[in-house]
Amino acid sequence: MKILQLDVNRIGFKLIAPEAKVYEQTDQKETSVDNAVVLLTSVEAEDSEEIASKAVKDALDFATKQKRTTLVFYPFAHLSGNLEAPQRAMKLFHYMVSEAKKSKLNVYSAPFGWNKALTLDVKGHPLAEMSRSYAKDIVTEEKTHLTLLPPKPKKVDLSIVRKSDFSGLPDADHRSIAEKLNLFSFQEVSPGMAYWHGDGYIVFKELVRFIREKLDEYGYEEIATPAFANVALWHVSGHIDHYRNNMFLLSSEGEEMALKPMNCPSTMLVFKSRKWSYRDLPVRLADFDKLYRNEISGALTGLFRVREITQDDAHLFVTDGQVQGELTAVLKLVGELYRKFNLPFTAKLSTMPDSHLGDEELWERATTALRNALEANHVPYTVKEKEGAFYGPKIDFDVMDSMKREWQCATVQLDYQLPQRFGLEYTGEDGKPHTPVVIHRVIYGSLERFIGILTEHYQGKFPTWLAPVQVKVLTISEQANQYAQEVYAKLRESKIRAELDVSDKTLDYKIREGQVKQVPYMLILGAKEVEQKKVAIRGRGNRQKLGVGLEHFIKSLQKEIEERDEGQNIFLSGAEPKEAPAAAKPTTTKARGKKAAEK
Numbered sequence: 001m002k003i004l005q006l007d008v009n010r011i012g013f014k015l016i017a018p019e020a021k022v023y024e025q026t027d028q029k030e031t032s033v034d035n036a037v038v039l040l041t042s043v044e045a046e047d048s049e050e051i052a053s054k055a056v057k058d059a060l061d062f063a064t065k066q067k068r069t070t071l072v073f074y075p076f077a078h079l080s081g082n083l084e085a086p087q088r089a090m091k092l093f094h095y096m097v098s099e100a101k102k103s104k105l106n107v108y109s110a111p112f113g114w115n116k117a118l119t120l121d122v123k124g125h126p127l128a129e130m131s132r133s134y135a136k137d138i139v140t141e142e143k144t145h146l147t148l149l150p151p152k153p154k155k156v157d158l159s160i161v162r163k164s165d166f167s168g169l170p171d172a173d174h175r176s177i178a179e180k181l182n183l184f185s186f187q188e189v190s191p192g193m194a195y196w197h198g199d200g201y202i203v204f205k206e207l208v209r210f211i212r213e214k215l216d217e218y219g220y221e222e223i224a225t226p227a228f229a230n231v232a233l234w235h236v237s238g239h240i241d242h243y244r245n246n247m248f249l250l251s252s253e254g255e256e257m258a259l260k261p262m263n264c265p266s267t268m269l270v271f272k273s274r275k276w277s278y279r280d281l282p283v284r285l286a287d288f289d290k291l292y293r294n295e296i297s298g299a300l301t302g303l304f305r306v307r308e309i310t311q312d313d314a315h316l317f318v319t320d321g322q323v324q325g326e327l328t329a330v331l332k333l334v335g336e337l338y339r340k341f342n343l344p345f346t347a348k349l350s351t352m353p354d355s356h357l358g359d360e361e362l363w364e365r366a367t368t369a370l371r372n373a374l375e376a377n378h379v380p381y382t383v384k385e386k387e388g389a390f391y392g393p394k395i396d397f398d399v400m401d402s403m404k405r406e407w408q409c410a411t412v413q414l415d416y417q418l419p420q421r422f423g424l425e426y427t428g429e430d431g432k433p434h435t436p437v438v439i440h441r442v443i444y445g446s447l448e449r450f451i452g453i454l455t456e457h458y459q460g461k462f463p464t465w466l467a468p469v470q471v472k473v474l475t476i477s478e479q480a481n482q483y484a485q486e487v488y489a490k491l492r493e494s495k496i497r498a499e500l501d502v503s504d505k506t507l508d509y510k511i512r513e514g515q516v517k518q519v520p521y522m523l524i525l526g527a528k529e530v531e532q533k534k535v536a537i538r539g540r541g542n543r544q545k546l547g548v549g550l551e552h553f554i555k556s557l558q559k560e561i562e563e564r565d566e567g568q569n570i571f572l573s574g575a576e577p578k579e580a581p582a583a584a585k586p587t588t589t590k591a592r593g594k595k596a597a598e599k
């Protein structure tokens, strides 16, 4: 059974026509429900009442935890390629509805076997979308192998290598913006994994560069570990019990191997590979390796939920006495990073759950350390009682984007368990072996998801430091081509990402192309600019400045990029270059600018 569980503000559906011979008789043509947990459900061959009951129980638990009082079952065939025959699927679907009705929740179900028009308004929090998979004997290793080995493609020709089609999505969706700006694509042969195009990968690399600078400043080392390891590794860490269904398992030379879904275990191995003294601590190991998580493909929504993830991950190995100071530094880093993007954030402190490892005194100490770090950094926070991981308390950060949606990005977690499971040690001041404490932390969280958020937050108008093309040089007439080449060369020499258009397209057309690509600056060069050896600048929001010296423009731009400034300061009145001659006469250039502005 495959379920896509959604926490929604609203679900609405309208019956169009029965889809097959087997369908549910109903008079209810149109329904709309607010604030509900929706279960898009695919009943698969071999599903049983036992599996169905387990799925219902998980959904009820989730709804109770999220304090929702309404549950909506929605038959949805698109999650599985292994569907049960309709008659039996409908029976099992109705069994689930009747099971759920035994609870205190209000339970609705959409009629089975109908073609329906569906509208969903999913809430913005990180757990609002969750994919679940249920099967019999899921723990049988051989069976897991068999199901995970890829079946031979049915037809091997060009039709299987095609780009995922995102047409029809709203213009504000990051996938629509990416299509327009040529940032990335998804290909059907790699469901849920981004293909980064040159321009999109610039955004990716700039974000990594930004945090790498911070890592140097904060004393991290960067490591890299294999994508592939024997599953024994996750047995040691204990992740296999919680994560097996989300791992890509493979077999090699008779051994069961897996692609890593998280970095923690392999980072433990790097620490364990040498001897440490208390003087060496804290040791801060960062990495940007790719991680692989087997999400149900029907649940993948562009960059927000992917199977190949890059985290800006780090593990800090510290003594008990260093916990507080290190946490404070991590929170400071979170603030420095998010403020650059004008993303307001709030923090949530999750405390000891009922089922936990380790003694309560240790938990108390860890929770106090997190609380103190929040307070020392003046970070407003709320407490989520009993919501911590089973091995330690944590702080989650939600950022709010320009559309007032909240996203969970950064997480800081204190861990006393993994270091023990891996037998990590350092020699203390007393000459005896001690176990370090590990702080797991991500700041962006998943780079893919963060880029999805930023793409929508800026609606493709990335600040100059992130913009794939920072300056577009374009000419009004052929006369300016030679000068444009010089300007372009100078920009490239100055490490500015520039593009040159000396084609004979009309000026309006060239400007429009730059605007579609959301290029922050366009330099428009005509006879006057050639004669004066100046540039006419056109910025965002149709701001213009004529007769600017190229050197001045480059300096101002370099400063804007280096400081990762979101504003276009060259247009501020105080930034007027001293060497500028009297303003160019408002002849052709200005008139032209106006014309384009009307578009």
Ligand SMILES: [Zn+2]
Pocket (backbone or CB within 6 Å): 262, 263, 264, 315, 440, 441
């Ligand atoms: Zn970790």
